[in-house]
């Protein structure tokens with residue numbers, strides 16, 4: 001983490017604390033409601049540059065016997081930290097993401113992921129997040145079961161222009177911050 005982090009302003013377009021965030025794109029595997037294979041994560045805005053996301057760990061997300069696949073949890077962290085970046089009011093993409101898997105997460109759990117922006121340096125947005133099981137066989141809202149850090153880069157519309165011929169569906173942008 002660099003020591004010259006700036007503390008960005010929360011964008012006026014970002015929902016009020018406790019407000020539901022709209023999906024950033026209906027075909028998104030993480031949050032879209034028009035993606036049959038997707039995880040349909042939902043998010044609520046925090047007080048600052050942060051969000052709390054919810055994921056129901058369905059049977060189809062099994063990796064090892066009885067537990068969530070590590071890639072699914074990684075995707076959930078990507079989505080949650082990306083949604084926290086929506087508080088900037090600027091489109092971002094993931095540049096780097098890392099996850100520490102601290103405890104097994106059984107199928108049937110409901111995960112809450114709290115994600116935040118820690119600061120920015122030029123176009124670089126540094127984020128972090130942690131996951132807790134709030135419902136299910138091993139629920140303990142005080143225990144952190146996994147943590148993540150990520151680096152997002154702010155991008156302009158030209159980033160998505162390069163791949164526009166491969167888009168499946170009609171792009172929508174509820175915050176007017178993202179081409180997808």
Ligand SMILES: CCCCCCCC(=O)SCCNC(=O)CCNC(=O)[C@H](O)C(C)(C)COP(=O)(O)OP(=O)(O)OC[C@H]1O[C@@H](n2cnc3c(N)ncnc32)[C@H](O)[C@@H]1OP(=O)(O)O
Pocket residue numbers: 024030078079080081082083086092093094095096121122123124151153155178
């Ligand atoms: C929005 C809501 C939720 C979304 C959740 C899901 C998000 C996603 O999954 S996005 C899809 C996955 N990500 C992608 O497809 C991105 C693919 N990568 C790229 O397009 C490019 O590498 C991109 C845009 C990240 C960076 O490229 P570019 O814009 O040319 O940046 P570049 O000029 O090289 O670097 C800018 C700065 O970032 C740094 N940087 C870039 N990539 C990295 C990296 N992987 N690790 C560390 N630093 C990096 C550079 O060192 C540079 O730092 P500095 O300002 O100190 O010199």
